[in-house]
Amino acid sequence: xxxxxxxxxxxxxxxxxxxxxxxxxxxxxxxxxxxxxxxxxxxxxxxxxxxxxxxxxxxxxxxxxxxxxxxxxxxxxxxxxxxxxxxxxxxxxxxxxxxxxxxxxxxxxxx
Amino acid sequence: xxxxxxxxxxxxxxxxxxxxxxxxxxxxxxxxxxxxxxxxxxxxxxxxxxxxxxxxxxxxxxxxxxxxxxxxxxxxxxxxxxxxxxxxxxxxxxxxxxxxxxxxxxxxxxxxxxx
Numbered sequence: 001x002x003x004x005x006x007x008x009x010x011x012x013x014x015x016x017x018x019x020x021x022x023x024x025x026x027x028x029x030x031x032x033x034x035x036x037x038x039x040x041x042x043x044x045x046x047x048x049x050x051x052x053x054x055x056x057x058x059x060x061x062x063x064x065x066x067x068x069x070x071x072x073x074x075x076x077x078x079x080x081x082x083x084x085x086x087x088x089x090x091x092x093x094x095x096x097x098x099x100x101x102x103x104x105x106x107x108x109x110x111x
Numbered sequence: 112x113x114x115x116x117x118x119x120x121x122x123x124x125x126x127x128x129x130x131x132x133x134x135x136x137x138x139x140x141x142x143x144x145x146x147x148x149x150x151x152x153x154x155x156x157x158x159x160x161x162x163x164x165x166x167x168x169x170x171x172x173x174x175x176x177x178x179x180x181x182x183x184x185x186x187x188x189x190x191x192x193x194x195x196x197x198x199x200x201x202x203x204x205x206x207x208x209x210x211x212x213x214x215x216x217x218x219x220x221x222x223x224x225x226x
């Protein structure tokens with residue numbers, strides 16, 4: 001069945017540095033890979049997503065890369081800012097009307 | 112337009128009681144999903160509804176149930192509450208229902224505490 005491992009569980013960086021969060025999965029049927037950001041006390045919100053026919057997608061300072069052969073995908077945040085501090089969740093989607101989420105990464109950006 | 116609305120936002124129950132949580136999706140969204148969020152466990156899928164039909168259910172005991180009404184509003188019920196049911200219950204709606212086709216819009220959640 002679907003399973004996704006997310007690493008690291010916590011990540012602390014200095015403002016301006018880059019941050020990378022990686023997720024690995026096992027279900028080959030997964031074809032949708034979104035990333036959600038949840039600020040403290042707030043609802044999760046989609047920040048970027050990628051589909052299985054695309055290897056990389058960028059949106060300003062964030063990017064996601066997908067390696068379907070190795071079954072892993074990563075979130076890259078460049079030039080981090082304090083407002084990037086949050087919990088980030090990767091997720092898997094297929095044709096079964098649900099998302100399977102990773103356990104989250106607490107990102108702290110230190111000014 | 113209005114976002115996903117969940118009620119109540121906070122509630123405290125005792126073991127053995129039952130609880131009903133409500134979710135109103137974004138207007139025009141026909142798919143509603145429910146997730147349980149606990150510290151360190153991420154978001155765990157409970158169920159998904161589309162046009163009043165449950166299309167998928169997660170690995171939760173039968174004490175967890177849900178339904179969707181003709182106006183797309185959804186409710187979930189937990190019976191015979193246990194301490195481990197304490198969690199944030201998140202509802203999410205989407206336009207088409209196929210999660211692999213687009214964004215899930217989450218509500219702010221209902222925080223349940225079981226004493």
